[in-house]
Structures are given as structure tokens and as C-alpha cells.
Amino acid sequence: MKKKFPIHPANPQRLCWGCDRLCAANDMLCGNGSDRTPHPVELFGEDWMDWKPGSVDKPLPQAIAAADA
Incomplete structure (x- = not known):
């Protein structure tokens, strides 16, 4: 059993x-x-199970323009 x-x-x-x-x-x-693989809670925080694709805020257009400059 798993x-x-x-x-x-x-x-x-x-x-x-x-x-x-x-x-x-x-x-x-x-x-x-050579290194251990971290648990998702170490990488993404306590709410790692609540994350869903598209739940991350998209960058604002001004931030994209500033990055391209």
C-alpha cells in the first residue's frame, strides 16, 4: 500500500x-x-495545496513595459 x-x-x-x-x-x-528534494511546503508556503493554475496575478502592463526598457 502506498x-x-x-x-x-x-x-x-x-x-x-x-x-x-x-x-x-x-x-x-x-x-x-546530490541534494535532497524539498517538500512543496518549503518551496511554496503553507497554502501550497490551494494553488491552482491561473491563480497567480498577472504582471501589470507598466511592469512589463519597464522590464522591456
């Missing part, structure tokens, strides 16, 4: 979240790169 993915783990920095093994950050077994 493990449930924790939505708000207590200490996400202690594990690698790159595969189903959930190895300790200092003892990765799968070789999933």
Missing part, C-alpha cells in the same frame, strides 16, 4: 521528498541527485 503524502509535515527539512522512500536528508539511498 504511503499517504504528508501535507504539512512537522520537520520537512529532515527528509528527501524526491521519491517514495523518504530517506533522511543526510543518508539518501536512491541517488536522486
